[in-house]
Amino acid sequence: MHDPAHFLPSFVWRADRDGTIQYANPWASRYLGMPAREIVGRSWQAFVHPDDIAPVLEALRTMRDGSLLRNVEVRLRRADGAFHWHVLHLQAQRDTAGRIGDTVGVATDIHHCRDAWAMYEASERRLKAAFQGARMGAWEWDMKNRLVRMNEQLAALYSFPPGTEAVALSDLWNRVAPEYRAPFQQRVEAALYCGGPFEFDYVLDNDATPPRWLRMRGHTEFDEQGALARVHGVTFDITEQRAAEDRLIHSERRYRALVESTGALAWSAGADGEIRPASEPWERFTGAESDRLVKWGWLDFVHPDDRDRTREGWLAILQRGKTGTLTFRMRRYDGAYRVVRAHAAPLYDAHGKLQEWFGTTTDVTEQHDAQAAVEARSLRLTVAMQAAEIHIVALDLASWTLSFEIGDEPSVGDVQTYDAALAQVHPDDRAALDRYVRRLAAGDDPGGHFEFRVRNPAGEQWMEGSALLQRDAHGKPLRLIASVIDITERKRMELMLREADRRKDEFLAMLAHELRNPLAPIRTAIALLEKDGRADRRSADLIELMRRQTEHMTRIVDDLLEVSRITQGRIALQLEPILVGTAIYHAVEAIAASVEMRGQHMHVDVADATAWVRGDVTRISQILVNILNNASKYTPQDGHITISAKADDEWVSIVTTDTGTGISADLLPKVFELFSQGERTLDRSNGGLGIGLSLVKKLVELHDGTIAVQSDGPGQGTTVTVRVPRLHHHEQHSAQVLSEPAAGATPSALRILVVDDNRDAADSLAMLCEFGGHAALAAYSSAQALEIAAQLKPDVALLDIGLPDIDGYELARRLRHKGESVPLLIAITGYGQAEDRLRAQSAGFDYHFVKPVNVESLLKLLSSMTGGG
Structure with missing residues (x-):
């Protein structure tokens, strides 16, 4: 019969007094990558990291002073040469003379635990640095005690002394500028009354120039009696943003004045191309009221010979969705036709959707006589109207040199070799950009836009552009012409959004954890009330009601915490062989009371009772119970719920069907999204947080499985199919069993x-x-x-x-x-x-x-x- 250590999934050896290994279990052989017979006879020091030998020797020395058991953390060399951290449990045995003889070592791998703790500490440091870098302060208002708790960034924003962690709510409001104080309090009270999230801006009461603007974002929290208990949120400095907005307003005024001073007629158009001219300038030019020019009425003032061509040209510009120019004759107030040039530029939102067109129409009659000058001016104006931030770059393919044009003027003398310019590109983007350029120069179509980063003294700069190949009269590639725009700010916003999403996950984890603290005394108090035999029937019913609701709240908090942990990659499965039939029957047993209370009928069909899977017992149970709870929640009285399991050579399929309310076609693609729900009923009996199926999907995927939800529509019931890889008998391993501690003498009352x-x-x-x-x-x-x-x-x-x-x-x-x-x-x-x-x-x-x-x-x-x- 084998020694018990033979089956342990831990590193076990026995060494004599001199440190020579006398025995090593199979796990040690697999870990070290050598047969046990080659391990026996060698010193244990051959497998321990040199820096960790001294702590082991110290532990052995301490045992010789009287104790027979010591633990020490060491790094053991793996078969591939890498060292992993282990907890080494050392136990000495005495010989017949009472002296320490052999020493037994049992090493348990803790490498991933140490890495996880290091990652957690690093995450905490990054979050604190993010708050400091963004000058963002976090706070919580205790509305019952009228206190404000804050972090150090918020204290600095309000100019409170360093180390301030809490102040009276009135002290915080008194820091608002007097002229903003009353509106501030009114908006706060209105937001608290509505009970939803709120956001508004205000100015602090200080002598700063320009004034310090802050933006507050908060969310209310009510207690079980519906009274406002807490308000929590963040506050950040938006002084620079407000200043930028003011500058933008002034810039628009200056730009309009500049356009009008040139004699150009400004106009705008909707995405469909219907014109909205500026009233006064157009009335002065045409001598007609502006209502006659809106939409397509302006064509009535175009010369009859130019009208069709101008209409088709404008439609072509709309179809292309790019900046365009039209030249045509237009009737002036005195009846004379003037040659005008109309420039139109599209305005897109951040998602690339066309919002409107902006344009100017200029009288170019005098310039029309000098056609060459007009064409040169037209080319520069077209490029200028793209946007002030766009750079035009030309690559001469004969010399492979680049010239640059910024705005409407070429950069004189600013010529670089291609290799010198490429050297300024970020190393990670250099190869991709070079491949794009050379493919285009060879006549291929790489398609789409290109992005790259440039290093300059101001820091890293993101650029986006597109390029075209220009050929000579014989079709030979002549030069590449590219337009490049700075997208650094857009990239920064993308990073901020990803960071905000990460903070959201961390906040959900913190919220779920903090909610556990008040639940603990509530559950204990309910248990005491349940054990008090003096309660009458009505009191007993109320106690049972509180117990059910507390358990429901606990499940919601646990689900919220589980989703956050999985999202952050902090869930580690304890895998072992699981009999599918047993897991199903345990899940059915867990919800049997709920099914019976709702008057529903449960059917179980496990065709192959000997099918095994490798999984985490707790998580498999969590998956099945969550699915069955959902089925019961959305199935009416006298409805039917069926759970069945079938297996083939590769997969075990667990199918749950119900005769419940079903899922609408528009909701079906979203059922696995976090906080996604169907329509609530007025009594909120089918309420919840929309966490269940999102959590189930993540847990199934952690088991290398898949999940699918099907429904023919409202009232047609729902089918949920979970598929998990099947575990065959030759793949099973014994699970580790921990022995119970020996019973000792204890008093009758503790x-x-x-x-x-x-x-x-x-x-x-x-x-x-x-x-x-x-x-x-x-x-x-x-x-x-x-x-x-x-x-x-x-x-x-x-x-x-x-x-x-x-x-x-x-x-x-x-x-x-x-x-x-x-x-x-x-x-x-x-x-x-x-x-x-x-x-x-x-x-x-x-x-x-x-x-x-x-x-x-x-x-x-x-x-x-x-x-x-």
Whole structure:
């Protein structure tokens, strides 16, 4: 029979007193990439990182001083030569003379946990730097206490002293400029009354020149009684933006004055080409009211011989959607026809959609006599009307030199060789741009626009352009002519949007975690009320109502947190073989009460009861329960829900069908989007956050599976199909089983210390322990906990992790000295990831509960310690 270590998925060896390896398990052989017989006889130091040998030797020396068990973190060399971090558990064995003989080492891989923690710390630093770089302040108004909590950036924006974290709400409002103060308060009160998100701008009361403008964006939060509890949001400095807007307004006024001073007639047109002329200038030129010129009426003033040609030319410009020029004769107020040149330029929005046309019509009769001069001027004006920011670049293919034209004038003497210009392009974009240019020069059509970055003293600059090949009279490539525009600001906005999306994910994670804290004392208080036998029937119904709603709230918070974790890539699956039939029956059992309460009929069909998949038990259950809950939620009374499983050689398909409300065709493509929902009913019975299917899809994809939703429309029911890769018998592996701790002598009633800086949570948990027949005292800080523990001598300590003075990990180490087993340490925390549990275990905790605590599980654990369970 094999040694138990033979099956462990951990690095296990046994070495003698001199450090020579006597045994290595198969996992160690696979990790090191050599047979066990080659490992035996070598020193353990051959596989440990040189920098980590000294800590191992120190741990061995400490064991020889009396202890027989030590843990140390080391890096072990893998088969490919890379070192991975492990926790090495060392245990010494004494020989018959009482001396330490062989030493057993068990190494557990923690490499990814260390990387994840480093990434988390880096993310926190980046967020803080982002707030500082954007000069953006975050805040929260406590409306019940009339306090404002703020970060250091907001304190700086309002010129509060450094280190200010909270001020009275009135102090914040008094920082607004007097002339803006009353409108500011009115807009705040209106936004709070409406209850939705709000945003507005205001000026601070200071002597800054120009005045400091701030923009506030906030969101309200109400308590369970509907009273306004908190308002939270961000504030950022928009002084430069407001100044830029003012400059833009002045620039438009100057531009209009400039156009009018040249004698040109300005006009605009809709995207359909219908003209909207400026009233006074056109009335002076034509002698007719402007109403006669709108839309297509202006054609009546065009010379009859030019009318059809001008109409077709304008339609051609509209079809191309690009800047165009028309020359034609137009009747003046005195009846004379004047030669005019009309220039039209399209105006597009940020998404490339045509909004309108802007144009000018100029009397060029005098210039028309000098045709050559008019053509030269026409070419420069056409390029100038593109936009002041567009650069025209010409590449002479005979000499491969570039010349530049900015605005309406060529840059005299500004000529560069192609290689010199290419050297100024960012190295990452250089090869792609060169391929584009050479393909175009060879007569190919690379198509579309090109983008590249240029390095200059002011920093990195993004450019976008398009180019055409010009040929000579014999068709030989002559030169490339390109127009290039600066798109740095657009790229900056794209990066800001991606950053805002990342902050949104982090905010959702923070929100879900913070919501767990108030849920914990509520759930505990409800459990106490349920166990109080003195409640009458009406009170019992109300308590049951609160319990159901609290559980519903807990599920919503958990779903929100799960979506955020998956989005940020913080979910790690614990994969093991799972029997599909068992997983389905467990999911059906979990929602059976809900189905029965709604008067629905559940059908289960598992044709192949021996089909296996590799998955995370918790996540597979989460997938199936979420799908079944959705089916039950949208299926009426006496409706039917069917879940079945079928398997082929490659896949296991789990199909859930219902006779419910179905999904409309317009919603069906969006069912997997976060916060996407169908139409709510007036009673909101089908409400929720629209998280469920988005979470399910992400979890299925983490299992390398697929999910599809089908419905023939409203009232036609819904079918959800989940496909997961099948696991065959030869691929199964034994799952790791942890042994239960040995039972010790415990009193019939425990002395329990409860520590939480949330007084409601601490007091309600202490009351729950007392209800179970134990003696419990609550402490609201680590310092108070240490004082109480010195007197109480607790058997059990229930510790919150996120304490303000000394965190729960350090408090655990101070409450229980090395080598002792009392008090039993139980973590009560909102942090429930695998790395959180590992950290709690390393700090000495025996058990780990995630808020809100499952009351029955906690009471059952305490009862088992007294021999009562």
